[in-house]
Amino acid sequence: MKTSHYSESYHEARQKFLDATTDADRRFHDPIVDDLTIDTAVYEAPNPKNILMVVSGTHGVEGYSGSAVQLHILERFKDRLNNETSLVLIHALNPYGFHHKKRVNHHRVDLNRTFHDLPADYTTGDESIDAAFDALYPILTPRRTRGAGWIESLRFYGSILPLVIRSKRSGTYGAVKNAIAGGQYRYPDAPFYGGNGAEKEVEVFHRILTEVTEGQDHLLLLDCHTGLGKRGEAVYFAANAPDSDAFKDLANIEPSFTSIVTDGTQSDEIYEAKGTLVQYALRHTRSRYASAFGLDIGTIPNIPLLSRIIAENQVHHHPDTPEPIARKVQNEFTEAFYPSSPHWRANTLKLYDDFLEKLVGKFGLG
């Protein structure tokens, strides 16, 4: 698997994507902020019925791997799709996060918690989750300038580990995990903030989704993520309900598929989230059927991953952070979502290659 598909900057990745899609039937370039754009390439099938849509960079920095996956698809799968299957690649859905190596967008919003329809949707809708987040807020959002690494580690692990142990004993670990990572709408300065209204990236996605799926039979949407799960292994998640035919077809390809709409607590890796892109796609697609799913490729364990998300947010909100500390925090954050290991990168493409091979076969796209 080609590690040359990977880039070290947003502009390098964008250029590779544009160079690789000069033969597309249609391309869109949607500016989001500064000179940063969402770029889309559409390859229309002669007799279009199915849409294979692949999204990179919903979580900004996670797009480095997603971008490499898209180049891999252009190289290895595009010409093998049958004459009923169109290919739509959306590159860098959160181009700000991609460029600055953040998960959030320029409003510090976690894009994958903000795909909602109505103003009233920007809430967890669950008082117990809100109360759990209130209790966790001081740990998740330290109100002080970040100090040396070892002091911060002691502070973080000293507060989080007793909580994890207690919740695992009492069987509430899943609830705690959901409260932390499932998205929140009341603290703009805390991690996993889902915003309070439609972000521009959501509007762009809506326009592309509705346009390309109009009159189509089947949308297959793949959203590419990194960070969750065991290092070098894929977590397979779907927005389709567990009892739906679409979900059963996916589980047929990969038995470990988990639905994010229910039973999120059955897996240690998956949390229940609201406002995700895959759920939104199911609600808004114009196609008759849709399968909306994603892969998350594991990097480092959950708790250290959380500590790096907290640290990145803390440094952002304390501009007086000494430069060496700020740089170290950013480097560790980048490494947590975009590992530099050539082995991890090659293996990630291999995981996608295996999955796409089965997907194309199962759904008769090739």
Ligand SMILES: [Zn+2]
């Ligand atoms: Zn993600």
